[in-house]
Amino acid sequence: MAADDEAPRVALVGNPNSGKTAVFNAITGSRQKVANYAGVTVEKKEGVFVSPAGTRVRVIDLPGTYSLRARSPDEAVTRDVVLGRMDGEEVPDAIVFVADATNLRLNLRLALELKSLGRPIILALNMMDAAEKQGLDIDAAELSAELGMAVVTTVAVRKGGVESLLDQIDRTIQVAETEGWSHVPHQCGWSEPGSRELRDYTREVERILARAVRSPAKPHLATRRLDTVLLHPVAGLAILFAILFLMFQAVFTWAELPMELIDTGLAALSAWLTGAMPDGPLRSLLVDGVIAGVGSVVIFLPQILVLFFFIQLLEDSGYMARAAFLLDKLMGGVGLHGRAFIPLLSSFACAVPGIMAARTIENRADRIATIMIAPLMTCSARLPVYTLIIAAFVPDRAVLGGWVGLQGLVMFALYAAGILSGLLVAFVIKHSVLKGVREPLLMQLPAYRLPRPRNVALGLYDRGKAFLLRAGTTIFALMVLVWFLGSFPAPPPEATEPAIRYSVAGAIGHALEPLLAPIGFNWQIALALVPGMAAREVAVGVLGTIYALSEAGDALQGSLAAVLAQSWSLPTALSLLAWYVFAPQCLATLGVVRRELNSRFWPLVMFVFLTALAYGAAFATFRVASALVGS
Amino acid sequence: MTSALQHPHPTTALRLGSLRKGATAEIVGLDDSAVASALQPGELERRLIEMGLVEGAHVEVLHEGFPKRDPIAVRVNDHTVALRRAEADAVLVLVLTTERRPR
Numbered sequence: 001m002a003a004d005d006e007a008p009r010v011a012l013v014g015n016p017n018s019g020k021t022a023v024f025n026a027i028t029g030s031r032q033k034v035a036n037y038a039g040v041t042v043e044k045k046e047g048v049f050v051s052p053a054g055t056r057v058r059v060i061d062l063p064g065t066y067s068l069r070a071r072s073p074d075e076a077v078t079r080d081v082v083l084g085r086m087d088g089e090e091v092p093d094a095i096v097f098v099a100d101a102t103n104l105r106l107n108l109r110l111a112l113e114l115k116s117l118g119r120p121i122i123l124a125l126n127m128m129d130a131a132e133k134q135g136l137d138i139d140a141a142e143l144s145a146e147l148g149m150a151v152v153t154t155v156a157v158r159k160g161g162v163e164s165l166l167d168q169i170d171r172t173i174q175v176a177e178t179e180g181w182s183h184v185p186h187q188c189g190w191s192e193p194g195s196r197e198l199r200d201y202t203r204e205v206e207r208i209l210a211r212a213v214r215s216p217a218k219p220h221l222a223t224r225r226l227d228t229v230l231l232h233p234v235a236g237l238a239i240l241f242a243i244l245f246l247m248f249q250a251v252f253t254w255a256e257l258p259m260e261l262i263d264t265g266l267a268a269l270s271a272w273l274t275g276a277m278p279d280g281p282l283r284s285l286l287v288d289g290v291i292a293g294v295g296s297v298v299i300f301l302p303q304i305l306v307l308f309f310f311i312q313l314l315e316d317s318g319y320m321a322r323a324a325f326l327l328d329k330l331m332g333g334v335g336l337h338g339r340a341f342i343p344l345l346s347s348f349a350c351a352v353p354g355i356m357a358a359r360t361i362e363n364r365a366d367r368i369a370t371i372m373i374a375p376l377m378t379c380s381a382r383l384p385v386y387t388l389i390i391a392a393f394v395p396d397r398a399v400l401g402g403w404v405g406l407q408g409l410v411m412f413a414l415y416a417a418g419i420l421s422g423l424l425v426a427f428v429i430k431h432s433v434l435k436g437v438r439e440p441l442l443m444q445l446p447a448y449r450l451p452r453p454r455n456v457a458l459g460l461y462d463r464g465k466a467f468l469l470r471a472g473t474t475i476f477a478l479m480v481l482v483w484f485l486g487s488f489p490a491p492p493p494e495a496t497e498p499a500i501r502y503s504v505a506g507a508i509g510h511a512l513e514p515l516l517a518p519i520g521f522n523w524q525i526a527l528a529l530v531p532g533m534a535a536r537e538v539a540v541g542v543l544g545t546i547y548a549l550s551e552a553g554d555a556l557q558g559s560l561a562a563v564l565a566q567s568w569s570l571p572t573a574l575s576l577l578a579w580y581v582f583a584p585q586c587l588a589t590l591g592v593v594r595r596e597l598n599s600r601f602w603p604l605v606m607f608v609f610l611t612a613l614a615y616g617a618a619f620a621t622f623r624v625a626s627a628l629v630g631s
Numbered sequence: 632m633t634s635a636l637q638h639p640h641p642t643t644a645l646r647l648g649s650l651r652k653g654a655t656a657e658i659v660g661l662d663d664s665a666v667a668s669a670l671q672p673g674e675l676e677r678r679l680i681e682m683g684l685v686e687g688a689h690v691e692v693l694h695e696g697f698p699k700r701d702p703i704a705v706r707v708n709d710h711t712v713a714l715r716r717a718e719a720d721a722v723l724v725l726v727l728t729t730e731r732r733p734r
Binding site: 066067069071102103104105106109193194195198199202206216217219223224227228231232233234236237321324325326328329330363436437438439440441442443444445 | 661667668669670673675676677678679680681682683685686687693694695696697698699700701702704706708709710711712713714715718
């Protein structure tokens with residue numbers, strides 16, 4: 001909107017954990033949108049509000065930082081926007097510096113650094129309720145005089161808790177308008193502070209605090225007591241693993257019903273379309289391409305929402321930093337950062353949100369290593385394939401004295417193979433391509449806070465929308481492509497074999513067959529792997545089509561298992577399982593890697609090394625099994 | 632860069648990375664010259680200052696990680712910072728009280 005472009009812009013800056021996002025949510029409510037900054041995959045959150053005096057004001061929420069010297073891509077965005085160096089972004093007209101009032105010493109240093117920019121700054125002392133409870137008594141007028149900036153107090157999570165800030169934004173805008181916006185220089189004279197300047201800022205903060213603070217905030221005792229348990233070397237790790245187990249369970253059990261509903265809904269939709277439209281390429285595109293393809297990704301939305309619900313709770317409560325603390329040394333054994341565990345955990349549901357969650361890792365090399373091994377965590381799309389082959393080839397009998405079922409043991413071995421090879425790959429990557437000492441762990445452990453339902457809901461809404469948008473664009477395009485490959489050219493009228501056999505996908509499958517013969521795959525498997533690129537579990541349906549079965553769902557799995565047990569050798573089946581542990585059989589994953597790392601190189605690397613691993617593992621499995629079985 | 636040598640009591644200064652749980656201390660200097668790091672020279676020092684680990688700050692080792700009691704959680708004046716012992720070695724401290732007796 002043209003009117004919006006002329007509205008004054010206010011940037012929210014502050015330390016991580018200062019409640020900046022809560023202030024943003026309180027000011028803008030649902031009138032916010034999340035996008036990406038051009039060229040970097042850092043989220044840009046912008047919103048609009050109408051001030052008490054009736055002015056439309058645009059607000060941008062910038063990534064939290066301790067300094068304008070940027071360390072991560074996130075912090076670089078904060079620096080570039082504030083300094084007006086970001087392409088397509090004007091210098092903000094005013095800065096609202098959100099400070100955690102319980103923690104002024106750490107927060108005010110950045111406020112002084114920002115002051116040197118010469119912009120109008122409003123200091124919002126946030127979480128004032130908690131600060132007063134902890135005994136803080138502060139002379140806001142004195143603080144304002146000493147700092148040379150307007151000071152207001154806010155409680156962002158309370159209704160009406162930001163009114164004083166809104167009033168002050170009005171006053172600041174008025175002053176700026178009478179003096180003229182153009183007075184503000186467009187390139188600011190900020191230069192990176194050295195350790196001497198940083199020490200000077202620190203001393204200045206001490207001097208100001210000595211004058212303005214009548215009684216300091218006492219440390220948060222509840223946090224300290226909780227941490228003696230939650231950060232305990234034994235109890236803390238046990239609790240962490242219990243939380244992870246609960247989360248893992250919930251991803252599968254809570255999401256089951258909504259996933260079934262989506263599945264039923266999609267089946268009804270495609271049945272309706274099949275009935276309502278004449279047979280032809282358009283109907284096939286809609287039913288087999290769009291609904292089946294995009295549907296196979298959208299069906300994971302419930303799992304992703306459950307997962308992000310837990311992640312949001314852990315983040316908002318302050319536990320996430322503790323988890324990184326607890327796991328840092330253990331994950332450091334293979335060169336991973338403590339923060340890598342959430343992305344890897346998410347990948348057991350689906351690698352796509354897992355790779356997106358790797359954004360919290362500051363260092364690019366650490367982040368790439370995490371993203372590269374995310375697809376090795378067994379995602380839920382691999383389960384239908386595993387189930388099918390295990391049912392067909394692994395006898396249902398108890399081993400180890402009757403305590404463990406052999407089928408379950410094989411399933412567990414497949415999960416373990418994924419995890420162990422992931423750790424091994426991380427070790428190799430971090431000791432070869434992405435060598436170097438690990439990024440230091442210098443992380444604030446914030447005081448524990450109760451998550452606010454409103455913030456959790458807004459966060460979930462953002463993430464669900466981002467996932468659906470991706471499914472609606474990138475994944476949609478890929479699915480249409482795969483459908484096209486599998487449908488054209490059409491089979492000749494005298495065709496005796498399934499239609500897909502004559503298509504481009506069929507030709508690719510046949511061309512691949514000699515390549516895959518050494519690992520024991522026949523042409524039917526080779527062919528099923530091509531559409532399986534869209535979504536792994538599609539391969540099961542394609543195998544059903546090839547073996548000319550008309551059943552659907554469980555019936556298909558049952559009878560297909562019987563057919564496969566007849567027509568495949570055991571080494572072939574085991575080889576296919578080994579292949580599926582490693583193979584990058586998912587275009588959506590490669591697409592999201594390309595987007596998140598903003599690189600064509602890394603998805604290519606991922607594809608090549610995972611394919612090589614899959615081929616090697618399948619080859620070894622096939623040869624060893626053949627020698628043992630003697631076929 | 633302020634080194635320990637400029638401090639009046641250089642002989643009693645210890646590295647923060649060597650303290651055990653329960654110890655309290657005052658920071659007397661920063662010296663990252665002996666710390667292996669992927670960062671530019673002087674960068675670790677600046678990051679430590681930005682996290683409040685600067686001369687005059689009071690610290691207390693609150694928690695130790697696992698295994699090898701690494702990383703550590705340190706209360707720095709009013710807030711708590713987690714860091715690895717390797718980087719904590721860049722922080723020179725005068726110990727005020729040593730660890731509590733093990734229970």
